[in-house]
Every structure is written in C-alpha cells, then in structure tokens.
Amino acid sequence: MRGGCGHGPGGRAADPHHEQRQRQVHLRRERVSGSVPDIPKVYDPREAEERWYGEWERSGAFEAEVRPERKPYTIVMPPPNVTGALHMGHALNMTIQDTLIRRARMKGYEALWLPGVDHASIAVQNVVERKLVREEGKSRWDLGREEFVERCREFAEESRSQILGQLKRLGASVDWRRLRYTMDERYVDAVLTTFIELYDAGLVYRGNRITNWCPRDRSAISDLEVNYEEHRGKLYGIRYPFADGKGPGPDGKSYAEVFSTRPETMLGDVALVVHPEDERYGDLVGRRVTVPFVEREIGIYADEHVDPGFGTGVLKVTPAHDPNDFEIAGRIGLEPVNILNPDGTINENGGPFADMSREEARRAVVERLEERGLLGEVRDYTFRVGTCDRCGTVIEPWLTEQWWVSMKPLAEPAIEALKSGKIKVYPDTWRQETIRWLENIHDWNISRQLWWGHRIPVWYGPGGEVVAAREAPGEGFEQDPDILDTWFSSGLWPFATLGWPEETEDLRYFYPTQLLSTAREIMYLWVARMIMLGLRFRGEVPFEKVNVHSIVLAEDGTKMSKSKGNVINPLDLFDRYGTDAVRFGLLHQSSTQDFAYSYERAEMGRSFITKLWNIMRFILSYEGPGEDEGAEPSCADRWILAEFNRVAREYDELLEECEFSEAARLIYGFAWHEFADWYVEIAKVAPTPRTPGILRAVFSGVLRLLHPMMPFATEEMNDRLGGDGLLVRQEFPAYDPALEDEEAVEIMSRTRNAVRAVRSFRSEANAGGELEGRIAGGAAVERAVFESLSGVRLSERPAGAATATLNAGDVVVELALPEDLVRSETRRLEKEISRLEGEVARSQKKLANEKFVERAPAGVVAAEREKLASNAGLLEKLRSRLGEYR
Structure with missing residues (x-):
C-alpha cells in the first residue's frame, strides 16, 4: 500500500513539532557535509581505468560462449588497419559499440564483441617501402617479392599491438580470445574459397576497364x-x-x-x-x-x-x-x-x-x-x-586489365533485404541511399598490383590453361602476380571471423550478427558488399541493424587532417579528462549530423563524474532515520522511483534505436537534476524510514544505466558502495509497470514548481529567513518537502503586513510578508518599475518613428519590437505585484 501524498490547498494546522524537525534538519545537514573516511574527494581516472580493465580481463567478464539457452548478441568490430592509431572516429565508433555490447551483456544476452585487425595492403606496403628507402636505400624490387612480403608480415605483427592496446585504453569490452586477423591461415582460406567459388560461378572475370591508377604504387x-x-x-x-x-x-x-x-x-x-x-x-x-x-x-x-x-x-x-x-x-x-x-x-x-x-x-x-x-x-x-x-x-x-566481380547478380538479393526491412539502417536515409547505389552498381575491380596481401588464386598453365585453385594444379603453372583488394577480404568479415567456410558452432550460434556500426564513407565499399557476400555464402543477412555514425570534425568544423595540423588525439583527451568523460562527451554530441568536436563536452563529462562521485560520498556518509523497508514511502520516495523507472524505459528504448545523444542527455538530466538537485536534497531535510534504501537503490540503478557509456567510473563507484560483484555483469535496470505513479509525479511536479517560485521570489526580493504562507487554489503539494526546501511554514491563515501571490503553473503560493520586507520590496519594485517605464517609452518612441522602421535593418526593428514586448510584459507583472503590497 502506498503512503499518503500532499495536503490540501490551505495546508494543515500548524505543526507542533515544526521547530524540533527544523533543528534535526540543520544537524543532519552538518553531518552529511562532513568528510567521508578512506574515500578520496576526487575520482582518479588513470588509476581506476588501469585497475578495472585488468580485473575485467582476469574475471573473463567479456568472454562469450555458445550457450543455446541464451539468446546471442553479436557485434563484429570493423577491423582497424594493422598500422593504425586510435583517432576520433575510432573513439566514437568504438564507444558506440562498447555501449551496446555492455548493455546487451547486462540484459542477459550472450554478448560477443569480436575484435580484429585488417592487413591493410596499400598502407603497410607504403610504410615498409618508405622504411626500406630511408634505412637501406633499397626498393621492393631490390628485395624481391618473397623477402619484401616477409618484411611486411614482420612489420604488421609488430605494429598491430599499438591499436589493440589503445582499444583497451578506451575500455573496449571485446573477447580477446577471439581476436581475428585477415592474414590468419583460417581467414586466408575463407578469402581463397570465396574467390574460387565466384570464379567457378562465372561472377569473377578478367577484363579491361578504367581504374584509379597510382603511378607511384603502380x-x-x-x-x-x-x-x-x-x-x-x-x-x-x-x-x-x-x-x-x-x-x-x-x-x-x-x-x-x-x-x-x-x-x-x-x-x-x-x-x-x-x-x-x-x-x-x-x-x-x-x-x-x-x-x-x-x-x-x-x-x-x-x-x-x-x-x-x-x-x-x-x-x-x-x-x-x-x-x-x-x-x-x-x-x-x-x-x-x-x-x-x-x-x-x-x-x-x-x-x-x-x-x-x-x-x-x-x-x-x-x-x-x-x-x-x-x-x-x-x-x-x-x-x-x-x-x-x-x-x-x-x-x-587508366585503362588496365584487372580482375572484376560481376555485381548485379549479387546486388539483387541485397536490394530485396534492404527494401523488405530485414536490415534496419539508422538513419534510414542511408538505407535508401544504399538501395540506390546497389540499383546502379558497376562491376568491382578486385585486383591490385601490390605484393602485400592475399595473392589471387589463379594459375596460368604452359598450354594456356587458366585455373582458379589454392595451389598450383600441376607442373609449369605460374600464379597471377596480383593481390586482392583489401575490401574483398573484409567483405567476408561477419562470417569468416566465426569460422566459415567451416560450419562451426560459433558460426551457427553467433551469426547473423545483431549490429554493425560504421562511418558513412564505407557504406558502399564495405557495408553493401558484406550484405551481398553474406547473402551469397550464408543465405542470411550479416547483421540486423546498421548504425551510421556522424563524423567528428575539428573545432573549426573542418575535416581533421595531419596536413592542416588540426587532428585531435583521443589518447591526449583520455589523459586530460579521463576516458569516461571523453566517451560520454562524444555520445552526448553524436547525432545523424557531423559535428565539430567540443572540449566543453569532455569537461561536462568530467563534471558529471564529479557530481556522481559526490553523491556516492553523500550516500556513504548518510545518517538518516533508521531504515525500515516496511514503512510507507513518502510522495517524494514514490516520485523518484517512478521517475527512475520511466527514465530506465526511455533510455533503453533510445539505445535500442541508436539515439545515443538523446540517451546521454536523458540520463544526465535525471541523475543531475531530478536525483541530485531534488531527491538528494530532500533526503537531507525531509527523510523517511525508506529514504536510505531508496537513495542507494536509485543511485545503484543510475550506475547500471550509465555503465555501458562510462564503464570505469561506474565500476569504481559500485565497488566503493559495496555492490554485489562486478558491475559489468550486473543486471541492466528493467522497466516495471508497477512503479508507475502518476499521482506522486503530479504532486511532486507541483511541489518543485512551488519551491522554485519561492526561491525565485527570495532571490529577487533579497528575502531571507523563514516565511509563512499557504498553498492556494486547491492544488496539493508534499508539505514536508515544500516547507524544508522553500523555508516557508504552511499555515491556514498566515499573518503578515502584505501578501505576495506566486503563480507556479497549476499551484499558487501566497506568502505572508513581514513589514520590513514589504518596505524593502516596495522600494525595489518602484525603482524597477520606473526603469522599465523609461525603457518602454524609449522603445515606443523609436518604433513610432517611420524613418527608423523603414530604414533600419529588419533584424534591428524586430529586436526592438521584441524588447518592447518583453519589457511591457514584465512591467505589467511588477505593477500587479506592487499593487498587492499597497
């Protein structure tokens, strides 16, 4: 049974224990503002991040297994180049994926985020060639193909650890046991199988067409x-x-x-x-x-x-x-x-x-x-x-002879899958754009005249024979010198990483995957090709959803580039603000539109963590009334539980629809404003026997909602609060219809509006000390909360020299004002009214001048009219207020 909520329009009779309760409030405020033993006053991100990532790995928190009793949720990481370093685009995309995979894990799915790296043919070959010239004065032609390829392999093996280490720094909760590399033996087998099957089907052919030719790379x-x-x-x-x-x-x-x-x-x-x-x-x-x-x-x-x-x-x-x-x-x-x-x-x-x-x-x-x-x-x-x-x-x-894939037969099933909704794309405009591209698709040049990469499995015999095979079919056969386009091998990524062409347990259980997150510039070159190849070789779409994230621009709104010197290094931001603050700031900014990076969002993320940290310290030091879970909750208790329940539902729905910015704004607003600004303050001055438990329960829920976005800080706070095991494996808050409470939400909305109105009046009138008043108009408020937070003692007939009527939505507060306050407020109002009368007169005179209206820019005239309307409205309000005091 729920407890009562609010009181009538005139309030109750004077509370005989009011003064005693107020003294208890002051004592409680003093206690909760004291120090918290053994807990730092400030969160240290570097220390926490290193410690918690190691703990997650040791505990196997990210490991996924084939568990038929559970529903799988799979994301295959778009493979960064083996030579790459984490950039802002990576930071945003990896944060998006980590947010979704952590959420899925907490929701009870068998969640697999499969990591990998791409061998990056042209990138590695360029780096190794430059290194050869710089250090040895040699070209790849001097070394010969076999030795040069070995140099590339060694370089790639050494350099890939850089990007993988940076992913850990980001907090990527991937199953490292399943790390895939496009030059692994099993992956190479998948690439060769694909080429041979397409060749045998007549979909791969040799032909002369115009290509983009790089004379340096030849x-x-x-x-x-x-x-x-x-x-x-x-x-x-x-x-x-x-x-x-x-x-x-x-x-x-x-x-x-x-x-x-x-x-x-x-x-x-x-x-x-x-x-x-x-x-x-x-x-x-x-x-x-x-x-x-x-x-x-x-x-x-x-x-x-x-x-x-x-x-x-x-x-x-x-x-x-x-x-x-x-x-x-x-x-x-x-x-x-x-x-x-x-x-x-x-x-x-x-x-x-x-x-x-x-x-x-x-x-x-x-x-x-x-x-x-x-x-x-x-x-x-x-x-x-x-x-x-x-x-x-x-x-x-340049017109050259290359290997091509005939694309129209592959595109038709992909078009149908996109049109029928088998694959959802966020935003949907990119689904429509991809359909248009597929409908007008050209054949794909898949050969490259490089040495580092997957060698094309075609052999030319002494008698003019042409055979597609993994190995030479006989004496005198020579292999085609070209290698395959990197996008050809990465087009197999969602299923080749799970064991294909073998029919593995992983492939049967984790495929098709649930989501792919990517940037728009590779929607055609990669995403569309994965759809085509997935349907061709698995008979299923490779993913259910595609999230096309925005591009992070430099501060001035231009594209980041080394030549412009405007590249922002996310690792520098992690050092400066903490990883969680940067992650949250990126999600808060992300949308369907590209955005200029704002350092203010990282500052906001750091301030948010500080706010949460201080709430945690308050909860750990809280000395409220004796906790009694069987006691009736107050209206405020019911309100915060109902609001958290609503936020949990809406937040989960927003993440499901890849609305990361809106989700970040929602949880930020609830945690900072509803919970911290209101319920925590209520806990200080108007607690109930249920308050200690509800404080912890709601804060714990906030940490669980935030964990996918801000994993390190939330794990640290959960541990400090004595949470039940690692937060990474705890249950994601679920919506509970039983916690809906329209009455409590409505009454607390009126209560907060009434408190705001009183606080605004006190600020304007410089009115300190306790006042008396009543709630007029028949609207109920939560009396204890209103009295404690507004400093107004409710009474049926408040006595004073004059009355100030405060309209706050559907609640009206009538304040009884003592004589000294009436005098000072009257002087203030008269002075402000005089100033406004002068402003209104000046605006009216200016707008009555036909030359000004005709000759001044339209924006200037519109601004003057807006100024007149604003000042006239405020003048009317202040005159009405002054009339109440006379």
Whole structure:
C-alpha cells in the first residue's frame, strides 16, 4: 500500500513539532557535509581505468560462449588497419559499440564483441617501402617479392599491438580470445574459397576497364583511397586541323577547337564528339581531323554525353584515360589508345613525348602547340584533382586489365533485404541511399598490383590453361602476380571471423550478427558488399541493424587532417579528462549530423563524474532515520522511483534505436537534476524510514544505466558502495509497470514548481529567513518537502503586513510578508518599475518613428519590437505585484 501524498490547498494546522524537525534538519545537514573516511574527494581516472580493465580481463567478464539457452548478441568490430592509431572516429565508433555490447551483456544476452585487425595492403606496403628507402636505400624490387612480403608480415605483427592496446585504453569490452586477423591461415582460406567459388560461378572475370591508377604504387586503388581536392590550373584550347581536304568548317576555321585540363592526353585521342542537337556543329559530324604530333586521323561524332555549354561544346575522346570517354568510345565502336606506362611516364604511343613524365609532357605539348599555331585560348580554371590517400601522387584514370566481380547478380538479393526491412539502417536515409547505389552498381575491380596481401588464386598453365585453385594444379603453372583488394577480404568479415567456410558452432550460434556500426564513407565499399557476400555464402543477412555514425570534425568544423595540423588525439583527451568523460562527451554530441568536436563536452563529462562521485560520498556518509523497508514511502520516495523507472524505459528504448545523444542527455538530466538537485536534497531535510534504501537503490540503478557509456567510473563507484560483484555483469535496470505513479509525479511536479517560485521570489526580493504562507487554489503539494526546501511554514491563515501571490503553473503560493520586507520590496519594485517605464517609452518612441522602421535593418526593428514586448510584459507583472503590497 502506498503512503499518503500532499495536503490540501490551505495546508494543515500548524505543526507542533515544526521547530524540533527544523533543528534535526540543520544537524543532519552538518553531518552529511562532513568528510567521508578512506574515500578520496576526487575520482582518479588513470588509476581506476588501469585497475578495472585488468580485473575485467582476469574475471573473463567479456568472454562469450555458445550457450543455446541464451539468446546471442553479436557485434563484429570493423577491423582497424594493422598500422593504425586510435583517432576520433575510432573513439566514437568504438564507444558506440562498447555501449551496446555492455548493455546487451547486462540484459542477459550472450554478448560477443569480436575484435580484429585488417592487413591493410596499400598502407603497410607504403610504410615498409618508405622504411626500406630511408634505412637501406633499397626498393621492393631490390628485395624481391618473397623477402619484401616477409618484411611486411614482420612489420604488421609488430605494429598491430599499438591499436589493440589503445582499444583497451578506451575500455573496449571485446573477447580477446577471439581476436581475428585477415592474414590468419583460417581467414586466408575463407578469402581463397570465396574467390574460387565466384570464379567457378562465372561472377569473377578478367577484363579491361578504367581504374584509379597510382603511378607511384603502380597499382589500381579503390575509390576510398582517392582524395579529391580543388586545384587551380589551366584550361587549354587545342586545335585539331581538318584532315579531309574539304575546306574550313561552318565558322570559317580550318580546325575544330577543344578545351582540356590535360592537354598531354590528346596523344591518346580517338575521336571528337559534339551534342547531336548542337546546331553550331551539325555540319561537322562525319568529318575527320588530325591529332597533332602523332598525326592520327580521327572522326567527329555525335553523342548525348557532351555538354554544349562547356568550352567550345566539342569534346575530345581519350578512352584509355577517362571513364566517360571509355563509355563513349564503346558506344561508337572505337579502340582505345594507351599513352602511359605503369609509372605514369608517356609510352611509345606518345610519339615525340615518349619517356617524359606527365608533367613534362604537358609543358612540352603546350609549347609545341603554340609553335604550330594550334594553341587556342588558355584560361585559369579550378577543377577537382584526385590524389592517392597514402602517397599523395596524382591519380591517373587508366585503362588496365584487372580482375572484376560481376555485381548485379549479387546486388539483387541485397536490394530485396534492404527494401523488405530485414536490415534496419539508422538513419534510414542511408538505407535508401544504399538501395540506390546497389540499383546502379558497376562491376568491382578486385585486383591490385601490390605484393602485400592475399595473392589471387589463379594459375596460368604452359598450354594456356587458366585455373582458379589454392595451389598450383600441376607442373609449369605460374600464379597471377596480383593481390586482392583489401575490401574483398573484409567483405567476408561477419562470417569468416566465426569460422566459415567451416560450419562451426560459433558460426551457427553467433551469426547473423545483431549490429554493425560504421562511418558513412564505407557504406558502399564495405557495408553493401558484406550484405551481398553474406547473402551469397550464408543465405542470411550479416547483421540486423546498421548504425551510421556522424563524423567528428575539428573545432573549426573542418575535416581533421595531419596536413592542416588540426587532428585531435583521443589518447591526449583520455589523459586530460579521463576516458569516461571523453566517451560520454562524444555520445552526448553524436547525432545523424557531423559535428565539430567540443572540449566543453569532455569537461561536462568530467563534471558529471564529479557530481556522481559526490553523491556516492553523500550516500556513504548518510545518517538518516533508521531504515525500515516496511514503512510507507513518502510522495517524494514514490516520485523518484517512478521517475527512475520511466527514465530506465526511455533510455533503453533510445539505445535500442541508436539515439545515443538523446540517451546521454536523458540520463544526465535525471541523475543531475531530478536525483541530485531534488531527491538528494530532500533526503537531507525531509527523510523517511525508506529514504536510505531508496537513495542507494536509485543511485545503484543510475550506475547500471550509465555503465555501458562510462564503464570505469561506474565500476569504481559500485565497488566503493559495496555492490554485489562486478558491475559489468550486473543486471541492466528493467522497466516495471508497477512503479508507475502518476499521482506522486503530479504532486511532486507541483511541489518543485512551488519551491522554485519561492526561491525565485527570495532571490529577487533579497528575502531571507523563514516565511509563512499557504498553498492556494486547491492544488496539493508534499508539505514536508515544500516547507524544508522553500523555508516557508504552511499555515491556514498566515499573518503578515502584505501578501505576495506566486503563480507556479497549476499551484499558487501566497506568502505572508513581514513589514520590513514589504518596505524593502516596495522600494525595489518602484525603482524597477520606473526603469522599465523609461525603457518602454524609449522603445515606443523609436518604433513610432517611420524613418527608423523603414530604414533600419529588419533584424534591428524586430529586436526592438521584441524588447518592447518583453519589457511591457514584465512591467505589467511588477505593477500587479506592487499593487498587492499597497
């Protein structure tokens, strides 16, 4: 049975024990503000973090087993590069995953967070190559393939410990026994199995297509490994003389002119094209021109791809060096002409410019064009240039022979899975974007001309045989020199890490996984491919949910980059604020939008931990009335239990829907404002026999709710409070419908509003000391709480020289004011009213001036009107208050 709650509008008769109770309150306040023996006044994050992570590992707190009686909850960690260091994107994403896996573990799931690292083909190869040049003056070609690969393997093994150690520093609750590496023997077997099965199914083929080519690495690279930046260059007019002897064109010129940012590529031109509806060039279609220097005759054709508004409206077609030109040449039926060597120099097809670099050839071609009178207008022009993410070399679109995956057959089941809701994506816009990408998908280049990585399992026999197999099928067979794109191997991550292609217990139990958290830039390159490959090889989607988190920007809102010098190191933040404070701050800022990192959020996280620490110290030193769990709870007791119950439900729902920012705001608001600012203060001045137990129970619940976000500090506080074992393994608070209590919530809402109104009045009127008053209007409040926190003694007929009526929502407080307070408050109000009357008059005069209204900026006029309305409203309120005192 619940206890009574609140009293009538006039309050009860005067309390005969009021003075005695107030003395007890003062004594209790003195006790609880004293020191707490053996407990530091300040939380030390570094000491606690190192100690608790070691304890979690020793206790096996993160280890998951196949337990059929439990429902599994699996997250596979997006594998960071083996050469990587923890950056802010990692810090946010790993915090998100750790929050969800800790929550699942506490909710009773068999929770597995499976860690791993990626072998990072191009990254490792670049680092090792630079190291070779720097330390030994050698290239990979000097070492040979076998020795170079061994150097890469040794480097990767040594460097991967860095990122793994930093994950521990973050608090990542992964099952370290299951650490996976994309170059492990079992994982390599999964990669080779995938390639061979796709090859045998006719979905992997060899073909010539345009790729992103890095001349320094002498390899094709993926779209993600290309950085595009605005570049200030030139737009060159190139004149192609007519070769058919039919005389000048319709404009009287003896040439067709084209604009290009890369004049050296003209050496590989196979055609000129105009738009079929461009009336300027209708007579040119079908004519022929000569490519200068290589003296190649090419035709002029019509194609709808041409933009008539760019340059002269005539486009040169260089199919070996531009993806759009490649498509145009294919439609017309023209063969490409390649003018580049793998290192980016001009080959024999470049005529007199052979062996020059691209930059040298560009200068030479422009000079020779000018000499021949074939250089037209040269304009300044800004355009995007792609560079290799690893080495900074300008990328060349280049026609090369590569291995490709035919994607449309793989994409169709993935499209259906996304459309049908088998996979939820947060936010949903990224599900729709991924569907669009899949519907317009192109074949995937999976080969790289590197040495470090998974060697393509294709063998060429002496008789021209081509065989896909793990090992050479016979004498005289040579293996393809290329390796597989890293994204090919990582596309198998959700199931290859669990033992596939073997049908392991782990695979049957933990797959499909429940969630993947990732950044948007790899939604297509990785996430979509995992969906396709998961459906192809397991017949199931690889994960039920995808969380696309925001990107952490620098303080000025720009993308972090080493070249800009604006990179924020999360480890420095951990040292400065503590890991939990940084984690909480990141979650508090995260949303569907990118955000500029705010150090203030880390400060906020640290202050929050300090607040919780002080609450813990208060609870440990609390000397309230004798605890009696059988006693009736007060209205305040019932209110805090109902509010915590509501918060537990809403917080859990927000985390389920990946609303991390809202979840962080919710628990922060409850712990700091409802619990600390109100219930803890109530516990000091108006306790009940139930208060000690409820204080501990609610605070313990707050620690359990917060543990997934702030694991170290909450574990430390739980231990200090004598919690039942490790917090990491305790039960996550569950919503209990029986704790709903609308009556208590409503009455405490009125009570708090009434207390706030009195406190505001005291601040304005500088009114100290005890006052008398009553609650008017028929609304009930919790009397003991109101009297203790407001310093107002409730009475049926409070006596005073005047009455101040305070409206606080649906509760009205009437205060009886002593004569000296009335006099001082009257003087204050008269002075403030006089000031406001002057402000209102000034605003009215200014707004009555037509010139001001017409000529001043609209924002200035609007601000003046808003100021007038605000001051007029306050003036009316103060005049009403003054009238009560007269």
